[in-house]
Amino acid sequence: MNKTLLKKIAKRKLAILLIVFFFSLQNTIIFAQEKFKVVIDAGHGGTDPGNLGHKSSKYQEKDIVLKIALAVGKLLDADKNIEVIYTRKDDTYIELHExxxxxxxxxxxxxxxxxxxxxxxxxVHGAGTFVLGLHENDRNFEIAKKENSVILMEDNYKEKYDGFDPNSPEAVIGLTMMQEEYLDQSLMIASLIQNNFVKTLKRKDRSVKQAGFLVLRNTFMPSVLVETGFLTNTKEGSYLNSKKGQEEIADAIYKAIKLYKKQVDDNIVVEIKPKPEPKPTKPKTRIVKGVDFKVQIASGTKKLKTAPYNFKGLKGIERIKIGAHHKYYFGKTSDYLKAKEMQKMVKEKGFTSAFVVAFKKDKKISVKEALK
Ligand SMILES: [Zn+2]
Structure with missing residues (x-):
């Protein structure tokens, strides 16, 4: 082989390498998805120690929950599709509304x-998981009262929490429509966590319940509050205070979050997975004759005026009563891809769980069916 031939081969190799590089770059861009963001909130902190457990022990709820929270976050961090946000990473006091x-x-x-x-x-011992709602009984109210009472330490708490009095069982936790929209998903993650506590860790089942937790009131997303166990029970207290206990509890919560994400992802995949197109070019429209695609942004038992001020400024909201629920829709198009764009837009506006629905002659059908 002469030198020019060698040079030619080298050039060719470089060209191939460059092509491979650009293709992989393209793929990275195509598949770069927004990360699934999880907020891990270690209760209490700083001047608020939380509960102090049994008088014979020297536990502080704030320390134990921080260790569990950091362990959950560390496990989740290993997944590059998940982003962990902590409300606190050390012993600081963060107000509930914050x-x-x-x-x-x-x-x-x-x-x-x-x-x-x-x-x-x-x-009394066992683990329970809560979603926001009205206290179903006195015991649930007692738990919520305990977790809410910290606001009494905060300045102007009545202003910050709309006159909320943590000691009054009648104090209404305003369930906004948006939170009702997240109730199903909140119950889903709650039951996954509870299931791991009971089935895997054999904790005593105090079940999934609803109560008026202030910390959940201001989170407009699927939200749960986990009561991992009782520090006042000597056996459970020492388990929760141990490294083994904290790691097991963290693992149970972590696995539930992963499974929750998978279930949510799978649902989306079913909806947006386009059929393989014979043409290599990306279609710009996907018209389905006789079908109206709309974006469902909320649903709830409360009948709301469809005025823009109720829907973050969105105009032309349509309200349809299906069963006991009022469903609220944005937009109307026979172009599925346009509907997906509308979904993206309303999600950016804050309706993060908005999804596309399909109607045929005013009858609701599944999107999958509509796209057939
Ligand atoms: Zn607490």
């Missing part, structure tokens, strides 16, 4: 608040 603001500002997909319970009777 925790909600952190979640809102980060446009998170999920909010998980971690706590330990306490009770006068040291025999």
């Amino acid at each position: 925790r909600g603001t952190i979640a809102q500002n980060s446009k998170a997909d999920l909010f998980v608040s971690i706590h330990c319970d306490a009770f006068g009777n040291a025999n």
Whole structure:
């Protein structure tokens, strides 16, 4: 082989390398998705120690929940598709409404608040998971009251929390329509966590319940509050205070979040997975004759005026009553891709769980069916 031939081969290799490089770059851009954001909220902190457990122990709820929270975050961090946001990473006091603001500002997909319970009777033990709602019974109210009472330490708490009195069982936790929209997903993550606690870790099942937790009130996303166990129970307290206990609890929460994400992802895949197109060019429209695609932005039992001020300025909202629920839709088009664009736009406006629905002759059909 002479030198010019060698040079030619070298040039060719470089050209191939460059092509491969650009292709992989393109793929990276195509598949670069927005990360799934999880807010991990370690309850209490700083001047608020949370509950102090049994009088024989020297536990502080704030320390134990921080360790569990950091462990959950560390496990989630290993997944490059997940971004972890902490409300606190050290022993600082964060006001309850501030925790909600952190979640809102980060446009998170999920909010998980971690706590330990306490009770006068040291025999009481077990793990429970809560979603926001009206207290179903006195015990739930007692737990919520305990977790909410920290606002009494805050200045102007009545102003900050709309006159909310943590000691009054009648104090209404305003469930806005948007939160009702997230109730299903909140219940889904709650039951996944609870299931891991009970089935895998054999914790006593205190089940998934609803109560008026202030910290969940200001998070407009699927949100749960986990009561990992009772520090007042000596056995459970020492388990939760141990490295083994904290790691196991963290692992149970982590696995539930991963499964939750998968279930949410799978749902989306079913909806947006386009059929393989014979043409190599990307279609700009996908008209389905006789079908109206709309974007569902909210649903709830409350009948709301469709005025823009109720929907972050969105105009032309349509309200349809299906069963006991009023569903609220934005836009109307027979072009599926345009509907997906509208979905993206309303998601950016804050309706993060908005999804595309299809109607045929005013009858709701599945998007999958519509795209057939
Ligand atoms: Zn707590």
